[in-house]
Structures are given as structure tokens and as C-alpha cells.
Amino acid sequence: AQSVTQLDSQVPVFEEAPVELRCNYSSSVSVYLFWYVQYPNQGLQLLLKYLSGSTLVKGINGFEAEFNKSQTSFHLRKPSVHISDTAEYFCAVSDQSDMRFGAGTRLTVKP
Amino acid sequence: EAGVTQFPSHSVIEKGQTVTLRCDPISGHDNLYWYRRVMGKEIKFLLHFVKESKQDESGMPNNRFLAERTGGTYSTLKVQPAELEDSGVYFCASRLGDRGTGELFFGEGSRLTVL
Numbered sequence A: 001a002q003s004v005t006q007l008d009s010q011v012p013v014f015e016e017a018p019v020e021l022r023c024n025y026s027s028s029v030s031v032y033l034f035w036y037v038q039y040p041n042q043g044l045q046l047l048l049k050y051l052s053g054s055t056l057v058k059g060i061n062g063f064e065a066e067f068n069k070s071q072t073s074f075h076l077r078k079p080s081v082h083i084s085d086t087a088e089y090f091c092a093v094s095d096q097s098d099m100r101f102g103a104g105t106r107l108t109v110k111p
Numbered sequence B: 001e002a003g004v005t006q007f008p009s010h011s012v013i014e015k016g017q018t019v020t021l022r023c024d025p026i027s028g029h030d031n032l033y034w035y036r037r038v039m040g041k042e043i044k045f046l047l048h049f050v051k052e053s054k055q056d057e058s059g060m061p062n063n064r065f066l067a068e069r070t071g072g073t074y075s076t077l078k079v080q081p082a083e084l085e086d087s088g089v090y091f092c093a094s095r096l097g098d099r100g101t102g103e104l105f106f107g108e109g110s111r112l113t114v115l
Helices: none
Strands: A003-006 A010-014 A017-019 A023-026 A033-037 A044-050 A054-059 A064-068 A071-077 A087-094 A099-101 A103-108 B005-007 B012-015 B018-023 B030-038 B045-048 B053-054 B065-068 B073-077 B088-095 B112-113
Touching: A003 A087, A003 A099, A010 A017, A010 B005, A023 A033, A033 A064, A044 A064, A044 A099, A044 B012, A064 B005, A071 A087, A099 B005, A099 B045, B005 B012, B005 B088, B012 B018, B018 B088, B030 B073, B045 B065
Parallel strands: A010 A103, B012 B112
Antiparallel strands: A003 A023, A017 A071, A023 A071, A033 A044, A033 A087, A054 A064, A064 A071, A087 A099, A087 A103, B005 B018, B018 B073, B030 B045, B030 B088, B045 B053, B065 B073, B088 B112
């Protein structure tokens, strides 16, 4: 069975600063990795996903993530955040059928 | 095209009462999932339907929870009788295929508060 650990429950940053949200996973089989974002009063929406190929994956809103198999990590990064990036971010791992999520990281961008 | 819709958005009930949550997946999506998030914790898998069949219900907490998907369209999740620890946000998601590469599309969630 797979599992996901998001190492930071809350990340406060100032506007235009870079940010990294950390995610580690464990699985006994090959997996696919996802980052979802939840804005206030909305459902989760997909930011980006890693299926295969290049380990650097680019998503919407300027986010990117890097798959590191040896460290079993899939950290999310953005070089310069905006106020509108304030939301909760969830890392997820999927095998052939089911998807499992981490506990989420609440990103707060301050002016 | 309509997304995944959930009803009600918020339900407040007393311990011992019954609540039924409904999920309408995206039309044509055979795979439907229920998840629950208790405050501050992970989004925990409850169960997975493929059409009307339960593919995996390993995450269902106990027999007070009953999920159905009659006709392979919408799904209901009934909690009877509700306990305090059932409070949380229940998310429904759907996916077109059953391969792990596909994106899950989520509803906005049903927040359940048990007093």
C-alpha cells in the first residue's frame, strides 16, 4: 500500500518570495504522483502530475514539481508566489487504481 | 459540462441521527470515489465504485457507513447512527477510466457536523 507524508502543515511566505512544499511517499510498486490545490470553499483541482519521463513536471499557475525516485520525494515549487496562491495543497500518490493523499500544506502568502 | 456535484454542502445533526450524502459524478465517469477529511488530517480514502460495483471499500470506518451507487450513476453515503467522530468533510471524486494515471475530479465536499 502507498502512503504520503507532507512535511509541513503550514507555510507562510511573503508575496514574490519562492516557495517549496515538501512531499515524500512510500510505495511497493510503481506509482504516479499528483499535486492538487484547494482554494477556499472549492473542491480540489489538479495542479500537476508525474506519470513517467522527465522528472521535472510543470503545472498550472507557474508551479512545478520534481520527482526524485531515490529520495521518494515529489516537492512542489514556485519561484515567485502571489497572494492568490493562498490555498491548501495536497500531494497524492496513485497506483493502478486508487489514490492516496497527504494531510495537506496550508500556504499563506502575505503582502 | 457539469462537474462533480455534492449535496448537501453542509449538514449539522445530532449524535444518533442519520444523514445521507449524495454525489453526482461527471457524466460517463465509471469510477467514483468517496474520501473523508477530518480537520487537519489527511484526505482519507473510503471506497471506490466501478459503475455500480464496489471495487474497494477497505477505507470504510465501520458498518454505520453504507454507500450505494444504484444504476452506476449517482452515489449516496449514509451514516446511521452518526457519532461525534464522523464529523468532517466528505469528498466525492470521479474518474473516466480506472487506470492510476487519470485525474480525479472532485466535488466541493459535504461538511458534516455531528453534535
